Amino acid sequence: MSDVAAGLTIEEEGGRVILVPTGDWIVDTIARFASEIARIDHDIDPGRVSIDLSGIERIDTAGAYLLARPIHRARDGVTEQHFRGDHATARRLIQLVLEKAINSEPEVEDRRFGFIQAAGRIGAGLEAAWKEMIATFAFFGHAITSFASTSARPWRFRMTPIFAVMEVAGVNALPIIAVLSFFIGAVVAYMGANLLETFGASVFTVELVGIAVLREFGVLITAIMLAGRSDSAFTAAIGSMKMQQEIDAMRVLGIDPYEALVIPRIVACVIMAPLLTFAAMIAGIVGGLLVCWSALDISPQFFVTRIHDSVPIQNFWVGMSKAPVFGAIIAIIGCKQGLDVGGDVESLGRHVTASVVQSIFMVIIVDALFAMMYLELGI
Amino acid sequence: MSAVSAPLIEVRGLKTAFGTHVVHDGLNLEVRRGEIIGLVGGSGTGKSVLMNTMIGLKRPDAGEIFYNGRALGKMADSERARLESHWGVLFQGGALFSALTVRENVMAPMREHTDLPRSLMTELADMKIALTGLGPEAPSKFPSELSGGMRKRAGLARALALDPDVLFLDEPTAGLDPIGAAAFDSLIRELRDALGLTVFIVTHDLDTLFAICDRVAVLAEKRCVAVAPIDELLQNDHPWIREYFGGPRGRAAHQAREG
Numbered sequence: 001m002s003d004v005a006a007g008l009t010i011e012e013e014g015g016r017v018i019l020v021p022t023g024d025w026i027v028d029t030i031a032r033f034a035s036e037i038a039r040i041d042h043d044i045d046p047g048r049v050s051i052d053l054s055g056i057e058r059i060d061t062a063g064a065y066l067l068a069r070p071i072h073r074a075r076d077g078v079t080e081q082h083f084r085g086d087h088a089t090a091r092r093l094i095q096l097v098l099e100k101a102i103n104s105e106p107e108v109e110d111r112r113f114g115f116i117q118a119a120g121r122i123g124a125g126l127e128a129a130w131k132e133m134i135a136t137f138a139f140f141g142h143a144i145t146s147f148a149s150t151s152a153r154p155w156r157f158r159m160t161p162i163f164a165v166m167e168v169a170g171v172n173a174l175p176i177i178a179v180l181s182f183f184i185g186a187v188v189a190y191m192g193a194n195l196l197e198t199f200g201a202s203v204f205t206v207e208l209v210g211i212a213v214l215r216e217f218g219v220l221i222t223a224i225m226l227a228g229r230s231d232s233a234f235t236a237a238i239g240s241m242k243m244q245q246e247i248d249a250m251r252v253l254g255i256d257p258y259e260a261l262v263i264p265r266i267v268a269c270v271i272m273a274p275l276l277t278f279a280a281m282i283a284g285i286v287g288g289l290l291v292c293w294s295a296l297d298i299s300p301q302f303f304v305t306r307i308h309d310s311v312p313i314q315n316f317w318v319g320m321s322k323a324p325v326f327g328a329i330i331a332i333i334g335c336k337q338g339l340d341v342g343g344d345v346e347s348l349g350r351h352v353t354a355s356v357v358q359s360i361f362m363v364i365i366v367d368a369l370f371a372m373m374y375l376e377l378g379i
Numbered sequence: 380m381s382a383v384s385a386p387l388i389e390v391r392g393l394k395t396a397f398g399t400h401v402v403h404d405g406l407n408l409e410v411r412r413g414e415i416i417g418l419v420g421g422s423g424t425g426k427s428v429l430m431n432t433m434i435g436l437k438r439p440d441a442g443e444i445f446y447n448g449r450a451l452g453k454m455a456d457s458e459r460a461r462l463e464s465h466w467g468v469l470f471q472g473g474a475l476f477s478a479l480t481v482r483e484n485v486m487a488p489m490r491e492h493t494d495l496p497r498s499l500m501t502e503l504a505d506m507k508i509a510l511t512g513l514g515p516e517a518p519s520k521f522p523s524e525l526s527g528g529m530r531k532r533a534g535l536a537r538a539l540a541l542d543p544d545v546l547f548l549d550e551p552t553a554g555l556d557p558i559g560a561a562a563f564d565s566l567i568r569e570l571r572d573a574l575g576l577t578v579f580i581v582t583h584d585l586d587t588l589f590a591i592c593d594r595v596a597v598l599a600e601k602r603c604v605a606v607a608p609i610d611e612l613l614q615n616d617h618p619w620i621r622e623y624f625g626g627p628r629g630r631a632a633h634q635a636r637e638g
C-alpha cells in the first residue's frame with residue numbers, strides 16, 4: 001500500500017477558488033486539512049468553489065466528505081462547474097456522500113456549568129432518591145401480596161429455585177461468614193481483655209463476648225455478607241435477564257416473574273439468614289473463647305459455664321429475631337434493583353452498586369430501629 | 380468487474396470444534412480481492428463461527444487462514460493490528476456498545492485509530508450513519524432505543540467508520556424491511572465499486588445473493604461444498620443446494636431477477 005502523502009493547494013482563477021487535493025485522501029491522512037476546509041466552507045460562496053480531482057491517488061468516503069463540504073450548500077446543486085480534472089472514483093464518491101449524507105447539522109450539546117445547574121442537579125438527585133424510596137416500598141408491597149397469594153396455593157411455590165438459591169446464597173456463604181464472625185469474636189475478646197483488666201474485671205470479657213456476638217455481631221455480619229455477596233448476584237442475574245428480554249418473555253408466556261424470580265429468593269433468604277446467623281454466633285463465641293483461654297487463662301469449661309449462667313438467653317433471641325427481617329430486606333432490594341435494570345450494561349452496573357449500598361444501609365437503619373424497640377421493651 | 384484476481388483471503392483445511400462438537404472439518408475457501416462473496420448454509424451449520432474464525436476471534440483447531448499469503452496465526456502483533464485496522468465487521472447481533480450512543484459507537488474506531496479533530500469525527504460519524512439509511516434522530520440514540528433492523532444499520536455504520544478494505548457482514552439484511560434491504564444491497568455494491576472493497580457476506584437473503592454477490596459459497600457437511608457464481612450454483616445437483624434454490628422462495632427470487 002503506497003501511502004502517498006496527502007496535500008492541498010488552493011488556487012484562484014477567474015474569480016473561482018480551486019481546491020487541488022493531491023495524494024491519498026483517506027481517513028488516516030485528512031486530519032491536517034480539516035480546519036483549512038472548514039475555513040473555506042465558512043468564508044467562500046459555494047458557487048465559486050471548484051475541486052480539481054486529477055491529483056488524487058486514493059480516496060475514501062471520509063476524504064470525499066471533506067472535499068464535498070465547501071460545495072454542498074451550493075444554491076443550484078452540485079454541477080459540472082464544481083469539478084475539474086478526472087479521477088476514477090472520486091467524483092462518484094463525492095456525489096454519493098452528497099446525496100445520502102450531508103443533510104443534518106450536528107446538534108450542539110448544552111454543556112453549561114453554574115450555580116443554577118448545580119442546584120438543578122441537587123434537586124433532580126433528591127427527587128430521584130425520593131421516587132426510588134417510594135418505588136422500593138411499592139415493590140415491597142407487591143412482593144408481599146405476591147407472597148400471600150402464593151401462600152394460599154402453596155403448591156405454586158417453586159421448590160427447585162428456592163433450594164438452588166438456599167445453596168448458592170446460603171450454604172456457600174457459610175465458610176466466609178463463620179471465619180469473619182470468628183475473628184470479630186476474637187477482636188471483641190481482646191478489646192475486653194485489655195480494657196477490663198485495668199479494673200481487675202477481666203472475667204466479664206465472657207459476658208462482653210457473649211452479649212455482643214449474640215445480640216449484634218452474629219446477625220450483622222451475616223446480613224452484610226449476604227448483602228455484598230448475594231444481593232449483587234441477585235441484581236446481576238435478574239438484570240441480565242431483563243436486558244435479554246427474558247422477563248418480557250416470561251410475562252408473555254404467562255409466568256409471573258415475581259412468582260418465578262422474586263419469591264424464591266425472598267423465601268430462601270428468610271430461611272437461610274437465621275441459620276447462617278446461628279453459625280455466625282457459634283463461630284464468634286468460639287473466637288472469643290480461644291482468646292480468653294490464651295490471653296486470660298479462662299478455661300473453656302469455665303467460659304461455657306459462665307456464658308450459660310450469666311448471659312441471658314434473650315440476647316440470643318434478639319439476634320435471631322432480626323435475621324429473617326434482614327434476609328427479606330436484602331432479597332427484596334436485590335430483586336427490585338434487578339428488575340429496574342434498563343437496556344444497557346452501564347445501568348446494570350449502576351443497579352448492582354445501588355443494590356449493595358441500599359441493602360447495607362437499610363440493614364443498619366433497621367438494626368438501629370430494633371435496638372430502640374428492644375430498649376423500650378426492656379429486653 | 381469480477382475479473383479473476385489473486386485471493387485476498389484463503390482458508391485452508393480449516394477444522395473448528397467446540398469440545399467434541401466438530402463444526403468445520405477440512406474446509407477450504409478463497410475470497411478474491413474486490414469481490415462480493417456470499418456464504419449460505421442451514422441454520423447452525425457454522426457460518427458465524429467461520430466468519431469469527433476468519434477474523435481471528437476463534438482459533439482454528441487445524442488448518443490456517445491466509446491474508447495476502449501470510450498466515451493469520453503466525454503474524455506478529457503489529458502486523459495483525461495493521462491488518463485489523465483495515466477490516467470492518469458487522470456481527471450477527473450488531474454488537475454495539477450499549478453504553479454509547481450510535482454516534483459514539485461509530486466514532487469509537489476513529490478515536491482509536493486516527494487523529495481527526497473531534498468536530499470532523501462527529502460529522503463523519505453522522506455521514507456514515509446517514510449513508511446506512513438511518514434518520515437524523517438516530518445518532519444521539521442509545522442502542523437499546525433502536526429496533527433490530529436499525530441496530531444492524533448502526534452496526535454497518537460502525538463497520539464502515541474507517542473505510543475498511545474488507546467488510547465482513549453477518550446476516551446484514553436479517554430484520555430489515557425489503558426496501559431497506561434493497562437499499563443496503565445497493566449501498567454495498569456502490570461502495571465496492573467506488574472503493575474497491577472486498578465483501579464477505581453471510582446471508583439468507585436470496586435477493587442479496589442474486590443482486591450483488593459475484594460468487595456464493597455453500598456451507599454443508601462441515602465444509603464448502605460449492606463456490607461459484609449463482610448461475611452455476613443453480614445447475615449444481617447437490618441435494619441441499621437444489622432444495623435451497625429450487626424451493627418456492629429460491630424460484631421467486633430467481634424469477635424476480637430474470638423478469
Ligand SMILES: Nc1ncnc2c1ncn2[C@@H]1O[C@H](COP(=O)(O)OP(=O)(O)O)[C@@H](O)[C@H]1O
Nearest residue numbers: 397400402420421422423424425426427428429
Ligand atoms: N460458543 C459456542 N459454544 C459451543 N457451541 C457453539 C458456540 N458457538 C456456536 N456453537 C455451535 O456451532 C454451530 C454453528 O453455530 P453458528 O456458526 O452460530 O451457526 P450459523 O450458521 O447459524 O451462524 C452450532 O451448532 C452451535 O451450536
Ligand SMILES: [Mg+2]
Nearest residue numbers: 426427428471
Ligand atoms: Mg449465525
